[in-house]
Amino acid sequence: MCEQAPEAAVRTAELEATVHAGGFWRLVPECVPRMYDPVTTELMERVLHGLRRVAE
Known part of the structure; x- marks a missing residue:
């Protein structure tokens, strides 16, 4: 997992x-x-991945 920018x-x-x-x-x-x-970095990455998959 990558680190978040500030x-x-x-x-x-x-x-x-x-x-x-x-x-x-x-x-x-x-x-x-x-x-x-709870909103975690892992959850946000899963949501982002799902949104990108839907957008394709």
């Missing part, structure tokens, strides 16, 4: 704070569970 670490922290504050829940139906895995 800017990426800041963006990750900001995203995590937004998620913990409930910033995205207004965008999803009530049936979607509100529990989620």
